[in-house]
Structures are given as structure tokens and as C-alpha cells.
Amino acid sequence: MSNRYTFLDIYKNDLDLNKDTKVKISQIVIPKIQRPYAQGRQDGVCTYVRNTLLNEMFANFKTDEVFDFNFIYGIVRSSNETYVMELLDGQQRMTTLFLIYWYIANRELNEGEEADTEIRNALGRFVYETRSTSTVFCQRLASYHIDLSDTKPSKAIRKAKWYFKSFDRDSTISAMLVMLDAIHDRYNSQDSNELYKKLDNIQFYVKSLGYFNLSEELYIKMNARGLQLSPFENFKADLINFINNKEYAPYKELVPLYKKDSDDKVEFNFNFSVKLDAKWIDIFWKKGDENFDAAYMSFFSRFFACKYIVSTKDIVSDRDMRQDKTIRQLYTDAENRNEAIEYLGFQEFENLLSKHPEYIMILDKVFDVFYEYDHKDGKGFIYKSMLPSWEKKNSEEGDDFYNNLSSKMTHTKLILLGAVIEFIEAYDTFDIDVFKQWMRVVWNIVENTNIDSLTPVSSLIRKLSAVIHNTAIRSSEGLSFYAALSQWKDDSNDERENRALLEETEKAKRISENSDWLNMFKQAEQHPFFKGMVLFFYEPGLSLENFRHRYELAKDMFDENGISKLYRTDHLLIRAIVSQFNSWDELKERYITERAESNKYLKNILASHERVRNMFSELLNDADESAVESRLHEYIDEEKDFISWNGGNDGYCDMAVKRLREDIKLYDWIAAEERQNKSVFRIYWYEGHIMFAVPRKQYAKVALDTERAKTAYKIAESYGMDYYDNNQLQMYKKYGDSFGNEIWLKQDRQNCTLWIGFCQHHDLRIQIECKTKKYAKELLEVFEGSDYIDDDERWIKLPYQKHFKYQKTYRDLANVLENIFDNIPEL
Incomplete structure (x- = not known):
């Protein structure tokens, strides 16, 4: 079980026919069911394997150390009056070894020498049965002598009289020629070209599976992998090689062989490799x-x-x-x-x-x-x-x-x-x-x-x-x-x-x-x-019966889509949940949704927010659904002090929070947007505003801390102004708000166009686009504090105002507009 073999002495020493009998083999056979030789293929995987193997092998030739070629597995069977070993695993490595021996014999030995004869005899015992062309090629190659000092093997072999054109259609033969050329290149790059004596350093273990009476079904499975050398085959060879060579005591411990009714014990590393296949x-x-x-x-x-x-x-x-x-x-x-x-x-x-x-x-x-x-x-x-x-x-x-x-x-x-x-x-x-x-x-x-x-x-x-x-x-x-x-x-x-x-x-x-x-x-x-x-509706020490009661109420508040239809009426539940956020730190960057979606924003709120959890624990103690609904309204209506970002209160946060608790149409719009775009709205601070928006979506955002939309609508209605983006008007009519970072109104007059912009940072901008520079200059003299915009002498701006609450913003803006209209001709 622990003997090492070389390519030559595998035919000289006994192998296990079965557990009780040892025999000598006359041939190593690559059976028909095996895949073609692949280490000479020119795809990326095989090129990597080929280069790695040859690099390691030729590096080893510079030393006197054994080059471990791992295990080969096979079944020893009778063939006429002799015995042969059919390879189950190791075909690729043994084929490469066959080519190494052939090449070095041609480069370093003379025909008729005892060493050359011994190698040729061993080469002739290596039989490929995958295709008839492979069989003939290997037989002819084994005895073929050729001077390779000045020519590549593939070129020389293809010129041989015994080389048929049909060989070019055999992928095994093509791969062998590629490998021989690669060996040739490595050989010529060596400082010393006396490698024949190093060939015996390439050694391997032979495992005859007949010794263990392993089923031939293994053979079928091992060879059902297709024709190309798979990543797994390469990986498996590397893995087994690592296990066999790693100095780690448990790998060498004797363990029961994987086989039904077997009392045999083998080293762990061998048993591992057997179980793999x-x-x-x-x-x-x-x-x-x-x-x-x-x-x-x-x-x-x-x-x-x-x-x-x-x-x-x-x-x-x-x-x-x-x-x-x-x-x-x-x-x-x-x-x-x-x-x-x-x-x-x-x-x-x-x-x-x-x-x-x-x-x-x-x-x-x-x-x-x-x-x-x-x-x-x-x-x-x-x-x-x-x-x-x-x-x-x-x-x-x-x-x-x-x-x-x-x-x-x-x-x-x-x-x-x-x-x-x-x-x-x-x-x-x-x-x-x-x-x-x-x-x-x-x-x-x-x-x-x-x-x-x-x-x-x-x-x-x-x-x-x-x-x-x-x-x-x-x-x-x-x-x-x-x-x-x-x-x-x-x-x-x-x-x-x-x-x-x-x-x-x-x-x-x-x-x-x-x-x-x-x-x-x-x-x-x-x-x-x-x-x-x-x-999320539990508290430590809760009794089983109380938990069951809470669950019976909670299960109807949600369904597979998130908040159930009943509790989406007037968006009752989500507004009650939001009412539990009492500070800007709790609200900022918060995603708010009634839906069940992949990021689980709603579930995260239920699971992580202490006051939300307390709310559910309290309301689910109520007797029935009607009582729960009443309690939810109480949570929404309850007055709470909100802590803004600076610890004080400038009114902006109060307005935003009030809308989040009470503005049913706001949630109607959000629900419609989410249905259409499958996105979730987030609360965040942007350019001086508390925004409720789908990130990076221009048409899915509103400012919560201003009544700009109502003001714009009333101004447009009162003074006959048009929306620059009519979609903002349509949204206001339906939902009572207008999307976007800014809302612009305009009105064309005889010599100019009046623009009103509800802009970021609560800036209310009043601008006049004049048809001529002369007219713009005249208006500069009329409106105190006015100035050109960015040195454009046809555009003038009036002093900025602020938009916030509707009544004050509307009143102040109306006063300015009345003054403007007194000084600018009608349409």
C-alpha cells in the first residue's frame, strides 16, 4: 500500500489483483470510456495546468528529491494470459509522464542502448483505447526515434511516414503534440540537459481498487464528466496532492475504509480520496x-x-x-x-x-x-x-x-x-x-x-x-x-x-x-x-395567554404585502407609527413605507424602535379591533414635544411632523408612487429642507417643512399665473402638494415675463425677464433693491423673501405682486 513506483518499474513489481492475490501487469490501459488527453489542450485552464506541472517538474530535475506524482487508481483485470491495469484516475498525469519519457529518450539516449530499449518497452505497454487513432499513434510513437535538437516535436512527428492526416482530427493526439512542444521548450531552457538520470525521481503510488472490491459503478461516475478536463478534476488533483504531502498527523491515521462490510483500515488521506470518487x-x-x-x-x-x-x-x-x-x-x-x-x-x-x-x-x-x-x-x-x-x-x-x-x-x-x-x-x-x-x-x-x-x-x-x-x-x-x-x-x-x-x-x-x-x-x-x-409586541415576563391575545390582533394588522388593507384606510397604522418619532435624530434618514419590500424597512422599525414596540404592546392589550383603531387615533392626535436638530424649535420640524402624522393625501400620493415605481420614500435634510423623497428621483419628492405648494396654487389662482411644470399643478389638485426641489410660476406681460420661484433654503425668488436691456434698466429704477441676475442685463431680481407658512407667505408675496403689477403694463 505504501510502495512508490516509477514509469518503468510499475511493470516489474506486483500489484493487487484482489485482497488475496498479487500479479504483475503487462500493460497500462486507458479504456474507451475515458476522456481524451487534455493537459495539452490550449484553453486557459489546460494551459495553466500544463505550465504549472512542467514548471514544477523541471524545477525538480535540478534536485535529487522525489517528485511526488500522487496516486493513480485502477482496476487490475486479466487479459488473455496476462494482466492489465485499466486506469480510473491518473490518466492525464500518466500520459504526460509517457511523453516526458519519450522526449528525454529521444534527446539523450541512442537507439539500441539498454536504457533506450527499456524505455521503449515501457512506452509500448502504455495503451490508449479511447479512439483507434490514439491507439495507433501511441504504438508508433513509442518506437519512433527522431533527432529533436533543431526541430519541434510536433513538426517532426507530422512529417513521419507513419503519421496519417486522420490523426489531426483526434483531440488526444493534438493535445499530445502540444505537450511535447511545451516539454521541448522547457528542455531547451535548461542549463543541464542530462535529465535521463532524473526520471526515476518522478514517483507515484498505485492503488488497485480490486484489493478493496470497490464497485465498477465508481468507474462510470468518474468518467461521466465530459471530454474537457474540468475545474473540479484539476482541483481534486491539487487537493489530494496537498493532503498526501502535508505533514499533519491526522492525515496519516488509520481509519476504516469506506466500503460496506469492510474491516480494512487505511490512512485517512487515502480513504478521503476514495470517498471523493x-x-x-x-x-x-x-x-x-x-x-x-x-x-x-x-x-x-x-x-x-x-x-x-x-x-x-x-x-x-x-x-x-x-x-x-x-x-x-x-x-x-x-x-x-x-x-x-x-x-x-x-x-x-x-x-x-x-x-x-x-x-x-x-x-x-x-x-x-x-x-x-x-x-x-x-x-x-x-x-x-x-x-x-x-x-x-x-x-x-x-x-x-x-x-x-x-x-x-x-x-x-x-x-x-x-x-x-x-x-x-x-x-x-x-x-x-x-x-x-x-x-x-x-x-x-x-x-x-x-x-x-x-x-x-x-x-x-x-x-x-x-x-x-x-x-x-x-x-x-x-x-x-x-x-x-x-x-x-x-x-x-x-x-x-x-x-x-x-x-x-x-x-x-x-x-x-x-x-x-x-x-x-x-x-x-x-x-x-x-x-x-x-x-415586536412582546415584553419580558409576558404570559403565554397574553401573547396569544396580542398575536390574534396583530396578525390582522399585517399581511404578505405589509400593513393590511384595513389598517391602510386613511393610512391609520403608518401614521400612528410615525407619531412615535419624537426627535429629528429618530426621523432623519428614516425610510417610511406601508409595504413589505426587500429592505424590510417597516419590519426594522417594528423591531428596533422602542416607543413603536411599546405602542404595540399597549394597544394590543385592547379587547378587539375597534378598540385598537380608536387607540391608534389617540396616538396620532397626542401632542408631543418634538426635538429638532439644534435642540430648539424653529417651526420647520413641527410642520414636517404634523404633516407626517395628519396629512392623509400625502400618504395617498406616496402609496401611488410606490405602486408605480416599487420604491421607498426617505426623510432627509437637503438644501435647507426636510424632504420626503425617493432618493435620486426628481419627480418623487416633496418638502415637508413649507406650505409652498398651497401658496403657489393660491397665487396662481389669484393672479392668473401659469405653472412652469404643469404636472406640479395636477399633483396639487389631486394630493394637495407639488413635487420637486422647486416650484416656478410665470406670467407673460407686454414687455416682460414675471417669474416666481419657491426655491431651496425656503428662498422665495421674484424675477423679471425683460425683452430688452433698456426695459430692464427702467425697471431697476422702479423697484427698490432690485439688481441684474448674473450680469445678464435683461434679467432683474427683486429682494428675496422666504416661504414657510401659507398665510404669511401669501400675504407678503401678494403685496410685492400688487406693487409689481402697478408698475408693469397689463398683458
């Missing part, structure tokens, strides 16, 4: 699915992405994870690479595994759990956990994104996969019931956290890892899952704890006190709006 592949292998190899590769990338995030918690901040190069290689870019069949090498994986070789042991455990509890017999326990209860039509529904590429990967799914991995790692054994309890908690947290970038992804994967490991430790002390989870708040030293996690620890505490809480929480969590968030 004989066991775990079943998780991903589906008949007729050509992408299972990519799905297999994706699982590795995602696993190591999750472990990288966990392992770097003290090195890479959650915020910096968005620009982290390693996570981009392992996850962000990897999702696209796997679909495009690209492989950029093993370096990032090796960097992580060099620091954490134990991750291979965890990976082994994770794969075994997925196989036993998800794949085997169609149990699907993990599959069914990958959908939350509120999305399921029946208990058997799930999502198998982790073992195929047909289900699009998302940040949320990576967090879920990370939570599964950390659970499997944390517990010694996989308990199905505890796993279900854990995934319920995970879904509640994930659903109620805004996951809009890699920052929350990193934060949650790390947080969930810490939580489940702490819970597992507490469980080992004899606590139930929920009792153990409830200890997190006491055990954690994080001052800024995830809000949804705190809710789950409080639920766990109540469940551990009285198991009846579990069914109550589950019922509430499945509400199509709540989706796991059910403590």
Missing part, C-alpha cells in the same frame, strides 16, 4: 446532468469560503470582506468561474489549508453527514431545511442549491450553508431534531437581517458559528438546545449584538421554561409578514 460524488451525480462536476466544485469553493470567513474574524473585518481578494476568489468570482469551466489554481485553498489543515477533517465530516442524512435513501433532511417554514406548501419542500447549479446562489444561501457546516462541526453527532431546531433559528435571524452585501454575510456567518459552537458546549453540559441557546446573551461579550439573534435567545429562554411557547412561536413566525419576527 466512490461516495460523496453520489451527492452531486445525477443521470443526465452534465454539470454535476461543477456543482461538486462549487461545494468545495463555498465550504472554504465559509471557513475562510470564520477563520479570519480577527484579521479581516466584516466591512473589509467586501473588497477581500481571497473571498472573491473562493466565492464571489468562483460562482461565475464554475459555470464558465475555469480553474485559476489551488493557491487560495492551499493558503487556507496550510494554516488550518483540520478543515479537511471537518470537510470529511460534513460530506459524510450530507451523504448519510440528505442523499442516502432520499432522506433530504438538509434539503428540507433550506426553505423557511413560511415559504413551504408542505413539509417535504426544500432547496438543493448546494448540490446543483440550477438553483441560483445568493448571499443568503451562503449564510445558510455556513450555518449547516458550523452545526456539523460543533456537534459530535448529527441529531436531526436539534438540527431542525437550529435551522429554524437560523432562518428567523437571516430573514430579519438586511443582507445587502458581503459585510452582513461575513458578520452572520461568524456570528452563527460562534453561537452554535457555544450552544454545543452548553448542550454537552446537559442542557437542551433551547436552554443552551438562551445562555448566549450571558456568554457573549459583543456589545452590538444582532437584533434578530437577541430575539431568538429570548424565545429560547421562554421555550426552555415552558415548551408550549414553541408551538405558539412557530405559529406566529409563519405569518406571511412577520416571517420569524414576532416579539
